[in-house]
Amino acid sequence: MRGALFIAIRHIRANLLQSAILIACFALTAGLPLATNLLLDRYEQSLRQRAVDTPLVMGARGSRFDLVLTTTHFRRAPVPQVRFGVIDEINAMRLGIAIPMNTEYSARGHPVVGTSPEYRELRRLRVAAGTWPLALGEAVLGASVAAREKLDVGDTIYSDQMEAFDISRPPAIRLRVVGVLERAGTPDDDAVIVDIATSWLLSGIIHGHDNPREIRDTRMILQRDGSHVAVSGAMIEYNEVTEETVAAYHLHANPKDLPLTSVIVVPRDAKSATILSTQVNLSRTEQMVVPSRVIDELLSYVLRIKSVIDAVSVVLIVVSVFLMGLIVMFSVRSREREWLTMHRIGCDRFFVPMTFGLEIASLVAAGLLLAVVCAAGLALRAPDIIALL
DSSP states (O other): OHHHHHHHHHHHHHTHHHHHHHHHHHHHHHHHHHHHHHHHHHHHHHHHHHHHTOOEEEEESSOHHHHHHHHHHOOOOOOOOEETHHHHHHHHHTSEEEEEEEEEEEETTEEEEEEOTHHHHHHTOOEEEEOOOOSTTEEEEOHHHHHHHTOOTTOEEEOOOSOTTOTTSOOOOEEEEEEEEOOOSSGGGGOEEEEHHHHHHHHTSEEEOOOGGGOOOGGGEEEEOSSOEEEOTTSOOOSBOOTTTGGGEEESSOGGGOEESEEEEEESSHHHHHHHHHHHHTSSSEEEEOHHHHHHHHHHHHHHHHHHHHHHHHHHHHHHHHHHHHHHHHHHHHTHHHHHHHHHTTOOTTHHHHHHHHHHHHHHHHHHHHHHHHHHHHHHHOOOHHHHO
16 A cells, blocks of 8 residues: 555656646546535625624615615615605604714725714624724724724724815815724725715715814805805815814715715514515615615526536536546556556556555546645635625
8 A cells, every 4th residue: 555655746847847736637627516506505605694783775776676676785876865854754653763874075095984882782793902983083983994994992094085276165074983893704894984974074074174254265255245255165165174173164064964874774573664664665866775685686697607606517527537537547548557567566456446446546536635735715705796886
């Protein structure tokens, strides 16, 4: 046995190119279906669990897939906005709790999630350090954001400016970090969570600037009468909420008309969920969906793609078997003199088949090991599927 294994290994080392090709074939044949299943299981678990934890989602009529993924995984997508006034309308029905969501903006590439304190209870989020953001301009960081950006309580983070060369657009806002969340293993780890009012601060709806009546630059004044002053959009606004400037922040809109990406609704019971869905879906401008059903529908399309990949894997296996058969046949013929010499020097009649079998088994084992390592590495380092959808 030891002699047969020694000769098998020596032959593999003497024919490295041929052995490497065989190992690569085995690795590809086993690695493709293995990696596919690992990735799909990981993504399916993530999508389903997040959807199950989100009872109902309300938003403007449009793509239900975009609506759910934007709400649950903070996907950047052009989702039609819904009025903030629907929060009061849902709460007035007393059938559930409405949680506002605004995921339109980002900070250093991380999604900024504007919401209310009820969101923390829904997601069972725990603050590892500091407090939950309640005041204008405050933010709590997900564990991954804090680690990646090396930020802690007391630091600041700037929001991403949407139009860098448009002076009429709101500036990047400097947010104060008042808390860091414990790692939850959910998309919240990669988010910057703020109060819903702070999300409107990022959009410029809520803004602060110097008192118009004290402005000396006449180019900044568009119109002035006895009781009103119209200022230019080019006037520099505050980019940070401080104790000195907080009183200057205001808005020029009806609070009920302020924009939201969506609304998470937590019904009291199944009957309340049915009533809420029916009432909202009668509207021509709004819709309410069950995220778990939407994700199930989305995954059904993904499983169709998986069936195609499985079919390709079967073809690869068949091709690999034929390739192995050809290699075995040619190897036996090319090594006839070697086998004959072994018989002549007194080797057992089972020695040659054992040597050949150990050589093939070693190549297959190396290929399978490479397939497992590559598949596991791909599953760990694969990009977020939501960003690719």
